[in-house]
Amino acid sequence: MLFNSLNFLVFFTLLFAIYWSVRKHLQNLLLLTASYVFYGFADWRFLFLLIGISAAVFFLAIGMEKAEGTARASLKKLFFSLGLTLSIGSLAFFKYFNFFTASFNDLLRGVGIHSQLETLHIIVPLGISFFTFRVLSYLFDVNNGKTRPTRDWVVFFNYVSFFPSLLAGPIDRAKLFIPQLEKQRSFTYSEGVNGLRQILYGLFKKMVIADRCAEFANTIFTNYTNYHGITLILGAIIFTIQIYADFSGYSDMALGIARLLGFHITKNFDFPFFSENIAEFWRKWNISLTSWLTDYLFTPLSISFRNWGKTGLVLAILITFTICGVWHGASWTYVLFGFVHGCYYIPLILTGAMTKKKKKIQDRALPSFSQFFNMILTFILVSLAFILFRSDTVSDAAGYYKRILHLWPVARPEISVSLLLLAGIFLLLEWIGRNSEYAIEKTGLNWSKTGRWAFYLAIFIVIFLYQGKPLAFIYFQF
Amino acid sequence: MKRFLIQSFIFLSIAVGLIAIVTVVMDAYIVRKASFKCRADAKYVVLGNSHPEQAYNDSLLDHFQNLAQAAETYLYTFIKAKEIFEQNKQIETVFIEFSNTDLLPEWNKWIWGSAVLSWRYPIYSPFMGMEENKVLLLNNFSGVNNCLPLSLKDNAIRVVHHDLDYSNEMGGFVYNTREKVDSFLEHDNLKENFERVRKNQDHISSYNVVYLTKLVQYLKEKHKRVILIRSPLHRSYPGLGNEAEYEKILHTAFVGVEYLDFNAFPLANADYVDLEHLNFRGARKFSLWFNQLLKEGLLDKENKQQFIEERIKEVRM
Numbered sequence: 075m076l077f078n079s080l081n082f083l084v085f086f087t088l089l090f091a092i093y094w095s096v097r098k099h100l101q102n103l104l105l106l107t108a109s110y111v112f113y114g115f116a117d118w119r120f121l122f123l124l125i126g127i128s129a130a131v132f133f134l135a136i137g138m139e140k141a142e143g144t145a146r147a148s149l150k151k152l153f154f155s156l157g158l159t160l161s162i163g164s165l166a167f168f169k170y171f172n173f174f175t176a177s178f179n180d181l182l183r184g185v186g187i188h189s190q191l192e193t194l195h196i197i198v199p200l201g202i203s204f205f206t207f208r209v210l211s212y213l214f215d216v217n218n219g220k221t222r223p224t225r226d227w228v229v230f231f232n233y234v235s236f237f238p239s240l241l242a243g244p245i246d247r248a249k250l251f252i253p254q255l256e257k258q259r260s261f262t263y264s265e266g267v268n269g270l271r272q273i274l275y276g277l278f279k280k281m282v283i284a285d286r287c288a289e290f291a292n293t294i295f296t297n298y299t300n301y302h303g304i305t306l307i308l309g310a311i312i313f314t315i316q317i318y319a320d321f322s323g324y325s326d327m328a329l330g331i332a333r334l335l336g337f338h339i340t341k342n343f344d345f346p347f348f349s350e351n352i353a354e355f356w357r358k359w360n361i362s363l364t365s366w367l368t369d370y371l372f373t374p375l376s377i378s379f380r381n382w383g384k385t386g387l388v389l390a391i392l393i394t395f396t397i398c399g400v401w402h403g404a405s406w407t408y409v410l411f412g413f414v415h416g417c418y419y420i421p422l423i424l425t426g427a428m429t430k431k432k433k434k435i436q437d438r439a440l441p442s443f444s445q446f447f448n449m450i451l452t453f454i455l456v457s458l459a460f461i462l463f464r465s466d467t468v469s470d471a472a473g474y475y476k477r478i479l480h481l482w483p484v485a486r487p488e489i490s491v492s493l494l495l496l497a498g499i500f501l502l503l504e505w506i507g508r509n510s511e512y513a514i515e516k517t518g519l520n521w522s523k524t525g526r527w528a529f530y531l532a533i534f535i536v537i538f539l540y541q542g543k544p545l546a547f548i549y550f551q552f
Numbered sequence: 553m554k555r556f557l558i559q560s561f562i563f564l565s566i567a568v569g570l571i572a573i574v575t576v577v578m579d580a581y582i583v584r585k586a587s588f589k590c591r592a593d594a595k596y597v598v599l600g601n602s603h604p605e606q607a608y609n610d611s612l613l614d615h616f617q618n619l620a621q622a623a624e625t626y627l628y629t630f631i632k633a634k635e636i637f638e639q640n641k642q643i644e645t646v647f648i649e650f651s652n653t654d655l656l657p658e659w660n661k662w663i664w665g666s667a668v669l670s671w672r673y674p675i676y677s678p679f680m681g682m683e684e685n686k687v688l689l690l691n692n693f694s695g696v697n698n699c700l701p702l703s704l705k706d707n708a709i710r711v712v713h714h715d716l717d718y719s720n721e722m723g724g725f726v727y728n729t730r731e732k733v734d735s736f737l738e739h740d741n742l743k744e745n746f747e748r749v750r751k752n753q754d755h756i757s758s759y760n761v762v763y764l765t766k767l768v769q770y771l772k773e774k775h776k777r778v779i780l781i782r783s784p785l786h787r788s789y790p791g792l793g794n795e796a797e798y799e800k801i802l803h804t805a806f807v808g809v810e811y812l813d814f815n816a817f818p819l820a821n822a823d824y825v826d827l828e829h830l831n832f833r834g835a836r837k838f839s840l841w842f843n844q845l846l847k848e849g850l851l852d853k854e855n856k857q858q859f860i861e862e863r864i865k866e867v868r869m
Contacts, residue, residue: 080694094553266556527563534567541701 075115077273077327078281085112086331093335098258102228105335109237113200116241120199127164128234131157131209135216135223150217157213165206169198173404201241203401205234207366212248214370221249229255236337238328242321244342244362251339259336268515269333271530272326275514278533279323282540283500287316290493295464298474303481305488306474312489313464314457315497318347321360326512345508347501348441350448352418353428355456363401367394387423392416402463407471411462418455571704578707579678585716586678588635590617594642596846598781599629599723599767600649606726606829607783609839614846620649621723625663626763627684631676632722633767637774645851646771650764650780650806651815652791652798653828656749659757664688666695673699674706675721687759728831733786733821742788742827749793756797765805779810779851784817784838789827812856817841818868841867 075082089108093101114121134157141149166174175191182189212233215221224230233252239245294301294309301309325342332339346358356364372394379386392413399412422428441449458475465471507513514533518526590597594617598604602622610618619636629648637643653659662668669692676684677699688696710716736742771778780802785792802811823834830838845863853859 080697261553261556263553263556266553267559270560527566530563531567531570535571538567538571539701539705541698 075112077324077331078277081115090334094261099228101259102232102255105237106228106232106235109232109235109240112237113235113240116200117197123164123168123199123202124205124235125231127161127205127209128231129227130160131213131234132223132227132230134160135212136225138216139223154213154217158210161206161209161213165202168196168202170400170404171196177406204243204245205240207245207363207401208234208248211245211366211370215248221252224248224252224256226256236332236339238331238335238337239339242324242328243360244325244328244340245366246339246362251337254337261336265333265336269330271514272330272333272512274330274530274533274537275512276323276326276328276330277537279319279326279500281537283496284316284320284323286493286496286540287312287319290489291316291464295470295474298470298477301477301488302485303478304485306478308487308489310457310461310464310474310478311453312493312497314453314460315500317460317463318343318359319500329512341511345504345513347453348449348505348508349452350445351422351427351452352415352455353422355452356415363398367398371397384423388420391419391423395419406468407462407465410468410471411459414459414462418459575700575704578704578711581711582678582707582716586635587717587719588632588639588722589717589719590619590636590640590643590722592642594640595644596647597636597643597645598647598649599633600624601654602726602829603651603653603783603785604647604649604781605723606728606825606831607835607838608842609725609727609832609835611725612836612839613843616843616846618725619723622726623662623668624723625659625757626654626760626767627663627687628672628676630763630767630770631679631681631684634770635679635718636722637771637776643776645777645779647779647781647812648764648767649783650802650811651782651785652789652794653785654760654764655753655756655794655798655801656791657752657755657757659760660691663757663759664692664695666692666698669695669699670702674703675718677703678707725835727835728825728829730825731822731831731833732826733824736827737788737821742790745790746793749790753794753797756794756801761801761805768806768809777810777851779812780806781811782813782815784814784819784830784834786819786821786824786827791828810856812850812860814838814842814860816861816864818864 075085085108089104093104096104110121110124113124134153137153138150138157141147141153179189179191212221212223216223224233229252232255233246233248236246236251291309291313294305295313298306298309322343329339329341340362342361344358344361346355349355349358372390375390375393376387379390382389393416395412395416396409397412398415399408399410402408402411419428438445461474462468462471465474504513507515507517510516518529521529593615595615596613597617597619598608600620601624602620604620605618605622608616608618608620610616619632624632633646664687669688673688673696685696768778768780817838819830819834819837823830823837825831841863845860850856850859
C-alpha cells in the first residue's frame with residue numbers, strides 16, 4: 075500500500091478516526107493491527123517473519139536483562155548472540171543468500187573449479203533491512219545498558235513494525251520511540267496541521283518531482299548506449315534528484331503521518347544537496363541509517379583500529395561504507411557504490427577536513443563562491459556515484475561512465491526544458507526552505523490565511539495534475 | 553481536534569470543488585465548440601474497430617466515410633456517434649461492424665483497462681454521460697481516478713490552443729501493408745484456440761453488446777438507417793469458434809436490425825494482415841466490390857444477403 079494511493083487514504087482516514095477516539099492501550103493495539111494490515115497488504119506471508127523476529131527479540135532482550143548481574147551472566151551473552159544470529163541470519167538469508175551463492179560460484183569458476191551451489195527462488199520481504207536494523211539497535215542498546223527492555227509486548231511489536239516507517243525508514247532508535255509508545259499521546263492542532271503540511275510536501279516531492287524525473291532517468295539508464303555524454307551527465311543528475319525527492323518525499327510523508335498519530339520520528343534528510351563535502355552530505359542524507367552505522371559499526375571499528383592512526387580511520391570508513399552499500403542491495407553495484415563513497419572520504423581524512431567545522435551555510439541568503447563551488451563539486455561526486463546505484467550491473471555502470479566521456483562533437487542535450495525547469499524550481503524551493511525541518515514548514519506562516527491556503531491549494535492542484543499511476547518508492551526494495 | 557477536522561474538511565472541499573468546477577466548465581466549453589464534422593458528401597459511414605478500419609478504403613467508395621478505429625469498443629463508439637450524428641445531418645446510412653470478435657470477453661479490457669483509459673478517457677471524458685462514467689468507475693475505479701488529472705491537463709491544453717477539431721480522433725481507413733497470415737497458419741495453435749473459444753462461447757463481453765444495442769437504438773431515434781455488417785475474416789480465424797453464440801445474439805438482441813454478412817468474401821492469404829484484418833490489397837479488392845454492390849442497389853434489394861452470396865459466387869468463378 076503506497077502512501078500516495080487511494081487505498082492508503084481510506085486506510086488512514088479510518089485509522090485516524092478510531093485511533094483518537096480510544097484510550098492509550100487500545101491505541102497501541104490498534105496501531106499494531108494497522109501496521110500488520112499495512113504490511114500484509116503487500117504480502118501477508120512475510121507477517122510471520124516480522125512477528126517471529128519481533129517475538130524472539132522481545133523475549134531475548136528480557137532474558138538478557140534478567141541474566142545480567144546474576145550467576146548466569148554468560149546467558150546474557152548467549153541471548154544476545156542468539157538475537158544477533160536470528161536477525162542478521164534472516165536478513166542474510168532472504169536478501170543475500172543468492173548474491174553470496176552466485177558470487178561464490180563465480181569466484182570458484184574464476185580459479186577453474188566448477189561449482190554447483192544452487193541459488194533459491196527467494197522473495198525479499200519488504201522493508202527487511204529497515205526492521206532488522208531496528209531490532210539490532212535494540213539488542214545492542216539493551217546489551218550496552220543504554221536501554222531497558224520493555225515488558226509490554228504491544229509496545230515492542232509496535233516499535234518494530236510502526237507502519238509509517240516500516241517499509242523505508244527512518245530507522246528509529248528504541249530509546250526515542252518506545253517512551254512515546256508508553257505514554258498517553260495527545261492531539262494538538264498545530265502538530266496536526268504541521269503533519270498535513272509535511273505530507274503535502276512529501277507528496278509533491280514524490281509525485282511531481284521524483285516520478286517526473288523517473289521517466290527521464292529510466293529512459294536514459296535503460297538505453298544509455300544511444301545517448302551522448304552531455305545527456306548521460308544530465309541523466310545522472312536527474313536520477314540523483316529523483317532518488318532524493320523519492321526517498322525524502324517518503325520520509326516526509328512518514329514523519330507527517332506519525333505526527334498525525336502523535337509521534338515524533340527521526341528526521342531523515344537535512345537538505346543534503348547543499349553540503350560542502352561528502353562527510354556533510356552523509357550527515358544530511360538518510361540520517362537514521364548513517365547514525366546507525368556510525369554508532370554500531372564505524373565507532374567500534376575506529377576504536378579497534380585506533381593504534382593505526384589515519385590508516386585505521388580510512389579502513390574503518392571503507393568497511394563502514396562498503397557495508398552501507400551492501401545494506402542497500404545484494405549486488406556488486408551497491409557494494410561499489412558504498413566503496414566509492416568510502417573513497418570520497420579519504421582526502422577529507424588525510425587533510426583533517428572531516429572534523430573541521432564549516433561556517434553554516436544556513437546563515438546566508440546566497441552561498442559564497444567557495445561554498446557554491448564545494449556544493450557543486452559534492453553534488454557532482456554524489457551524482458557520479460549514483461550511476462553505480464542505478465545501473466543494473468557493474469558492466470552497465472562502466473559502459474555509462476565510458477560513454478559520458480563522449481562529449482565531442484558537442485550535441486544538444488536530449489532533455490525537455492520543462493523537466494529542467496521543474497528540477498530547478500524544486501532545488502530553489504529547497505534552498506529557500508533549508509533552515510526548516512522540511513522546505514515549506516514555515517512558508518506562509520506569517521501570511522494571511524487566504525494567502526497561505528492559496529499556496530497549499532496551488533501545491534495540491536499541482537500534485538493532482540501530475541498524478542498518474544503511482545510508482546513504488548525506490549527504497550521499498552531495500 | 554474539532555477545529556482540525558473542520559479546517560481539513562474545508563480545505564479539501566475547496567480543493568476538490570475548484571478542480572471539479574474547472575473540469576465541468578472546461579468540459580461544457582469543449583462539448584459546445586468541438587467539431588466532429590465528416591465530409592460533406594458522406595452519405596454512408598462505417599463504425600467499429602480495427603476490422604472495418606482496415607477493410608473499407610473510403611477513397612474507393614462513393615459517398616462513404618470510414619469512421620472505424622482500432623480497439624474501439626461500442627461504449628466509445630456510442631459516445632463518439634452522439635457527437636458525429638448531431639453535427640452531420642447528411643449521413644443517411646450507418647454500417648456498424650458486428651463480428652465474432654466483438655463478443656470475446658477480452659474486449660472488456662478495451663473498455664476499462666488502465667492502458668486504454670489513459671488514451672481514451674482524456675479524449676472522450678467531456679462527452680461522456682453518467683452511465684458511461686459509472687461503467688468505467690465500477691470496473692476500474694483507480695484507473696479512472698488516475699486519468700482524471702491527465703484528462704484535465706489534456707483538455708486544458710486543447711482549450712488554450714483552441715484545438716477542438718476532433719476529426720483526427722474519429723477514426724478512418726488504415727492502409728496496412730503487412731501480410732503475416734502464412735506465419736500465423738504455421739505457428740499458431742489455431743485448432744486449440746478455436747476449441748477454447750467454442751467451449752467458452754457463453755463468456756462474452758456483455759458490456760460491448762449492451763452498448764451496441766444502445767448505439768443502434770440511438771441511431772434509430774435519429775432516423776438513420778442502421779445496418780450491422782460482418783466484414784471478411786480469414787476462414788482459419790479461431791474467433792469464429794463462437795459462431796453459435798454469435799448467431800444467437802444476432803437473432804435475439806438485434807431482431808429487426810438489418811444485417812449483411814461479407815464473411816465469405818473470397819480473399820487470398822496475401823490479402824490479409826493477420827487472420828482478422830485485411831491489408832491494403834484485401835481492402836482494395838473488397839472496397840471496389842462493395843462499392844459496386846452499393847451502385848447496383850444492394851441496399852434496396854429485398855433479399856440482400858442472397859444478392860451478396862450470388863455476387864460472391866461470381867467473384868469465386
